[in-house]
Amino acid sequence: MNEVKLLQRRYLTIAAIIAALFVIAIAGYMIPVEKQDVPARIVMDNTGGRVIFSHQAHAEDYGFDCIDCHHDDIGSDTFLACGTCHPAEFNDDFRVNHQKAFPSDEACLRCHDDVPTAPLAEDERPDIENIPLRAEAFHTQCMGCHEENGGPYGDDSCYQCHAR
Ligand code: HEC
Ligand code: HEC
Ligand code: HEC
Ligand code: HEC
Ligand code: HEC
Structure with a gap:
């Protein structure tokens, strides 16, 4: 093999490596970051x-785990907004x-016996008696923990959370 050919082959190898690195770098940008950001403050009108709601203080300073509040670990990396399952009204x-609001079918089984595929028969409808609606879900969880661990709760506490 003469020297020119050898050099050409080296250039080709280097070019191939650079191309490969380029593809990896692009892929790095395109694959979504797995860990969700922890919201600092959440405004609830x-x-x-x-x-x-001082979310970050609650999650980081007051010593609680994410699932103390996000009680539904439905096997995904993301925590869903409470209202996904606790709407203002069914x-x-x-x-x-x-x-279409859930990342996987696993979540369906929180409320349905099977993953539903069609309109439900009367006896297939989830029992909504035990699923609190949105405001009740918040009041129960927020004040339930405050009663045990500190933080506003009780009849006189309304304006420690609600702006007048
Ligand atoms: C003290 C209770 C509490 C703790 C602890 C907590 N969260 Fe939350 N988080 C909430 C509440 C309440 C919301 C508002 C949900 C809503 O608006 O329906 C929320 C919202 C979120 C959201 C936005 C969800 C959306 O789609 O709107 C993310 C993401 C989140 N939390 C992640 C975390 C992570 C990660 C941790 C642990 C590091 C954590 N949270 C700890 C109570 C908590
Ligand atoms: C994937 C669906 C889902 C999500 C998301 C969810 N919940 Fe629930 N939650 C339920 C279901 C279903 C029940 C009914 C009781 C049960 O089966 O655990 C429930 C029960 C509750 C209860 C009453 C029982 C108890 O644990 O005291 C409260 C309070 C509550 N949820 C608050 C919240 C709050 C606050 C959030 C958001 C931080 C949230 N939930 C997110 C499905 C969900
Ligand atoms: C937080 C509880 C909850 C979760 C989680 C949930 N569902 Fe439902 N689903 C309900 C309720 C409540 C109804 C309404 C029942 C009624 O009409 O009385 C319903 C109704 C349905 C219906 C019937 C709609 C119609 O027109 O009659 C389908 C289909 C359905 N759900 C599919 C799903 C699928 C798919 C998932 C998961 C990806 C899911 N559900 C997760 C509570 C839930
Ligand atoms: C898992 C326990 C827990 C839950 C759930 C919880 N809190 Fe708290 N919260 C605390 C503790 C503990 C404190 C007191 C911290 C201190 O005084 O050092 C506190 C303090 C507060 C305060 C006063 C200080 C501040 O950070 O603003 C407010 C307002 C408050 N919580 C709002 C809420 C609301 C709104 C919710 C529901 C969306 C909620 N909390 C849910 C544990 C909880
Ligand atoms: C620990 C904080 C906290 C305290 C204390 C508190 N609330 Fe709330 N309240 C909330 C949160 C969080 C919501 C739900 C906000 C949302 O839906 O996004 C809410 C929702 C409500 C709603 C709206 C209900 C609906 O269906 O839209 C009313 C009304 C309300 N609270 C009244 C009160 C009254 C009255 C008191 C005092 C007895 C009180 N709250 C104490 C946090 C609190």
Whole structure:
């Protein structure tokens, strides 16, 4: 093999390596980051007056685990908004939209006996008696923990959470 050919082959090898690295770098940008950001503050507008929830302080400073509040570990990397399962009302809007709101079918089984594929027969409808609606889910969880661990709860506490 003469020297020119040898050099050409080296250039080709280097070019191939650079191309490969380039592909890996692009892929690195395109694959979504797995870990979700922890929201710092969450503003909750509602008829009782706006609540500003110090999410990060609760998650990092007060010594709780994510699943102390995000009680539904449905086997995904993401935590769902509470309202995904605790709507303001189990109405037509929920009936239609919730079916696409979950990252996997595992979540369906929280409320359904099987993964539903069609409109439900009367006896297949989830028992919604035990699933608190949105405001009740928040009040129960927020104040339940505060009663045990500190933080506002009880009849006089409304405006420690709600803006007047
Ligand atoms: C003290 C209770 C509490 C703790 C602890 C907590 N969270 Fe939350 N988190 C909430 C509440 C309440 C919301 C608001 C959900 C809503 O608006 O429906 C929320 C919202 C979120 C959201 C936004 C969800 C969405 O789609 O709107 C993410 C992401 C999240 N939390 C991640 C975490 C992670 C990660 C941890 C642990 C490091 C954690 N949280 C710890 C109560 C908590
Ligand atoms: C994937 C669906 C799902 C998500 C997301 C979810 N929940 Fe629930 N939650 C349920 C179901 C179903 C029940 C009914 C009781 C049971 O089966 O555990 C329930 C029960 C509750 C209860 C009453 C029982 C108890 O543990 O005291 C509270 C309070 C509650 N949820 C608050 C919340 C809050 C606050 C969030 C968001 C931080 C949240 N839930 C997110 C499905 C969910
Ligand atoms: C937080 C509880 C909950 C979760 C989680 C849940 N569902 Fe439902 N689902 C309901 C309720 C409540 C209804 C309404 C029942 C009724 O009409 O009385 C319903 C109804 C349905 C219906 C019937 C709609 C119609 O027009 O009658 C389908 C289909 C369905 N769900 C699919 C799913 C699928 C698929 C998943 C998972 C990806 C899922 N659901 C997760 C509570 C839930
Ligand atoms: C798992 C336990 C837990 C849950 C759930 C919880 N808290 Fe707290 N919260 C605490 C503790 C503990 C403190 C007191 C921290 C201190 O005073 O050192 C606190 C303090 C607070 C305070 C006063 C200090 C601050 O950080 O603003 C507010 C307001 C508050 N919580 C709102 C909420 C709301 C709104 C929810 C529901 C969305 C909620 N908390 C859910 C444990 C909890
Ligand atoms: C620990 C914080 C906290 C305390 C204390 C608290 N709330 Fe709330 N409240 C919330 C949160 C969080 C929500 C739900 C916000 C949302 O839906 O996004 C809520 C929702 C509400 C709603 C709206 C209900 C709906 O269906 O839209 C009313 C009304 C309300 N609270 C009244 C009160 C009253 C009255 C008190 C005092 C007896 C009180 N709250 C105490 C945090 C609190």
